[in-house]
Amino acid sequence: MNNKKLTVSHAPFWHDGDSLFKKNLNFIIALLPAAIFGVLQFGAPALGVLALSVSCAMLWELIINAVSKRPFTIGDLDAALIGLLFGMMLPAVTPWWLVVVGTFVAIFMGKMIFGGIGASPFNPALLGMAILMLSWNMFFDFDTAYVNYDFDFTALAPLVAVKFQGAATDLFPLSALFMGREVGAVGAVFSLGLIIGGIYLILRGYARWELSVSFIAGIVITAFLFHLVNPESYAGPWFHLFSGYTMLGAFFLITDSSSSPVQRIPMLIYGLLAGFMIILMRNIGSYADGTILAILLVNVVSPLLDNIRPTALGKDMSNA
Amino acid sequence: MIKRSFFMLSNKPRLTCDLLETDPEAPLKMDVPGLLTLLLPEPIDGKRTALIKKGDVVEKGQKLLLYENDTQYAVSPVSGTIKSIDTFTVDEVSGLRTRITIEKDDRNTEHVGYTDMPEDLSFAAQHLNQLPGAPGFDGLSRNGIQLNALVITVADTDLLSTTSQYVGTAHAAELEKGVQILKRITNLSKVYLLIPGYLLERVQFDGVTVMPASLNYPDTLPALVMKNHLDKILPAGRTPEEMGIFFIRAEAVVSLARAFEANAPVFEKCITLIDKTGARHRIEAVIGTPLSSIFSQLGIQIDEQDRIVIGGAMQGFATFTDHHPVTPDMDSILVQDKGDIIPLSDTNCINCGRCVQICPADIPVNLLVRFLQTAQYETAADKYDLESCIDCGLCAYVCTSRIALSQYIRLGKHELRKLRIDA
Numbered sequence: 001m002n003n004k005k006l007t008v009s010h011a012p013f014w015h016d017g018d019s020l021f022k023k024n025l026n027f028i029i030a031l032l033p034a035a036i037f038g039v040l041q042f043g044a045p046a047l048g049v050l051a052l053s054v055s056c057a058m059l060w061e062l063i064i065n066a067v068s069k070r071p072f073t074i075g076d077l078d079a080a081l082i083g084l085l086f087g088m089m090l091p092a093v094t095p096w097w098l099v100v101v102g103t104f105v106a107i108f109m110g111k112m113i114f115g116g117i118g119a120s121p122f123n124p125a126l127l128g129m130a131i132l133m134l135s136w137n138m139f140f141d142f143d144t145a146y147v148n149y150d151f152d153f154t155a156l157a158p159l160v161a162v163k164f165q166g167a168a169t170d171l172f173p174l175s176a177l178f179m180g181r182e183v184g185a186v187g188a189v190f191s192l193g194l195i196i197g198g199i200y201l202i203l204r205g206y207a208r209w210e211l212s213v214s215f216i217a218g219i220v221i222t223a224f225l226f227h228l229v230n231p232e233s234y235a236g237p238w239f240h241l242f243s244g245y246t247m248l249g250a251f252f253l254i255t256d257s258s259s260s261p262v263q264r265i266p267m268l269i270y271g272l273l274a275g276f277m278i279i280l281m282r283n284i285g286s287y288a289d290g291t292i293l294a295i296l297l298v299n300v301v302s303p304l305l306d307n308i309r310p311t312a313l314g315k316d317m318s319n320a
Numbered sequence: 321m322i323k324r325s326f327f328m329l330s331n332k333p334r335l336t337c338d339l340l341e342t343d344p345e346a347p348l349k350m351d352v353p354g355l356l357t358l359l360l361p362e363p364i365d366g367k368r369t370a371l372i373k374k375g376d377v378v379e380k381g382q383k384l385l386l387y388e389n390d391t392q393y394a395v396s397p398v399s400g401t402i403k404s405i406d407t408f409t410v411d412e413v414s415g416l417r418t419r420i421t422i423e424k425d426d427r428n429t430e431h432v433g434y435t436d437m438p439e440d441l442s443f444a445a446q447h448l449n450q451l452p453g454a455p456g457f458d459g460l461s462r463n464g465i466q467l468n469a470l471v472i473t474v475a476d477t478d479l480l481s482t483t484s485q486y487v488g489t490a491h492a493a494e495l496e497k498g499v500q501i502l503k504r505i506t507n508l509s510k511v512y513l514l515i516p517g518y519l520l521e522r523v524q525f526d527g528v529t530v531m532p533a534s535l536n537y538p539d540t541l542p543a544l545v546m547k548n549h550l551d552k553i554l555p556a557g558r559t560p561e562e563m564g565i566f567f568i569r570a571e572a573v574v575s576l577a578r579a580f581e582a583n584a585p586v587f588e589k590c591i592t593l594i595d596k597t598g599a600r601h602r603i604e605a606v607i608g609t610p611l612s613s614i615f616s617q618l619g620i621q622i623d624e625q626d627r628i629v630i631g632g633a634m635q636g637f638a639t640f641t642d643h644h645p646v647t648p649d650m651d652s653i654l655v656q657d658k659g660d661i662i663p664l665s666d667t668n669c670i671n672c673g674r675c676v677q678i679c680p681a682d683i684p685v686n687l688l689v690r691f692l693q694t695a696q697y698e699t700a701a702d703k704y705d706l707e708s709c710i711d712c713g714l715c716a717y718v719c720t721s722r723i724a725l726s727q728y729i730r731l732g733k734h735e736l737r738k739l740r741i742d743a
Contacts, residue, residue: 003641004622004623004624004642005624005625006622006624006625006626006627006628006638006639006640006641006642007625007626007627007638007656007658007661008627008638008639008640009627009638009661009664009724009727010411010412010637010638010724010726010727010730011629011632011633011634011635011636011637011638011711011713011716011726012633012634012635012713012714012716012717012726013627013629013633013634013636013638013654013656013661014479014633014634014662014717015662015716015717015719015722016717016718017662018718018719018720019720019722020667020670020720020721023672023720073667076667115668116668117667117668117670118667118668118669118670118671118721119668205674208673257670257671257672257673258670258671259671260671262671262672262673262676262677262684262686263673263676263684306684306687309682309684310682311682312556312681312682312683312684312705312708313543313547313553313554313556313680313681313682313683313705313708313710314543314553314554314555314556314557314558314681314707314708315555315556315705315708
């Protein structure tokens, strides 16, 4: 008898060919329209922030892998995606050290400390952002960030302007917000690009539509109710939808898989809750844009929500 | 291999069972090799004296028992001499087998048969359990089982195989005879025929209730057939037999008819073989034929690190040796080139939820796997529905992280069983 060594493994012997690399690559591709627009609008500094952010995030993961003697995982592109998302949430003129520190927080405290990909209870990029915003708040003032720029549109951060000057302003036509003609974070201003990317991800099955749709619904409903009560001080739903981090949040931040629920009803509740919290923070909280903190907050609720699930086949039956 | 489609809004891949050709060719008969191997589902016990030993002469159709009062047996498909008896591992959790190798001789033993063939369950369990198609009469004759209904499956349970569809339709007349015999053996009048809708016109006879089977995987698995057609939910951790429903392959029923016709056991097993190029061969081989002999007759080259899958792409098992014999329940053989094998990974679950969306048993696989990975099998069963799993393998098929989900689940069930026995 000859003894050929065969491959032995467990069923199933087929796989649909999907992988983390493909999933993350698709997310990155979907982010590109908005990222490229940001670079065109804010120039080379924006490109610098994005490039530094992506490379730093990957480098941090590599270093942490090496230090903790774990297999290198940057090949799955998850660090690159976190870096890109993180960079896209920053103003174009962010100092380099802030990016380095922020990506460290995102990768180390947001992801690797919990055991790497999939184990993080919070969206890593958001955790990095939240800590930076609490520590160095002055760098996230979009009004002062772009003082040296010369734009042909209102160079005021829409959410801040509305928060402190009231909603009865015509400085921000919806079409301008939709097309990204506003100041803001590098990758968050171009709503149209983000929507195209988001729809691509949903159609490809990489982002779950329940999360995005309920998130948008949560924002629209809550903002509409506020607007109904006091149109003078609270902006309408469409303004909220196309300003700040909303669209980035709807398609790329809330859809982060490891920190969101997976069952259908929990996903819908989760999205609605996040949308509701954002408008609450924007309208009556102290922050101009509550997207980051609101999503981090609902991240905490995610495991609880996932307890709402259908009864499995043959479980808890009276005749069993 | 069916890849992920580009657009996947519903997140559900369409896995459909292979269809039988409109004019199916008869299976290619494989030569009976000089050396045959039988697997007895019982390990060798060194403390007991075996009834058979190396050098014994066996007749064709002789029942081979390892020890006195055993219920498990093998039936020699040829006359010859026992060359060796040793222990054999099929896969990691299904336990050890005894492998009996028989060297065929040229004695003319055409007329070996039963002197008396009563149509009752104890005879069937004692003599006909190893018929091609693995009827499983031993499970039925076990105490405490109250049978209610018989389901004869002309539909194949796993992808790629067309064995049941072929045998059930090409030998419809024998199937009908077998059904009558089966009814008398089991004393059951409620007989269902599970058959794909497009084959309905090829199998027409009275006395059975026809259930048109869906072609979508995994709708032909017993638990789902019970749910969708019989309106019975299989309780978690139970088998259909325990619920009084007996699933039997069409091939087993046809074999039964042939055995009663010939007054002798039959050994020819029909197999769907998929080679490395994806081409399908329908073959007929005698039980005990080593796969290597089939491969050489068909000109299929097996190289290092290829994978030989027995029993289907989704639920089968990979054998470690190409000398694995043909067994009564072997409906399909799939040969995969080493380049076509997608490796598993040890990445964490990323909670993407695709397994949850595809699970036909509504199990929270994302949570379940976390408990299985940390060996908390009792919590996994109590809270996260481990025992509801029907082993369809779809969760692992779609897993983005490529976790060996099915393996964790199977191991979990195995360990749970051990824990309960110890308790």
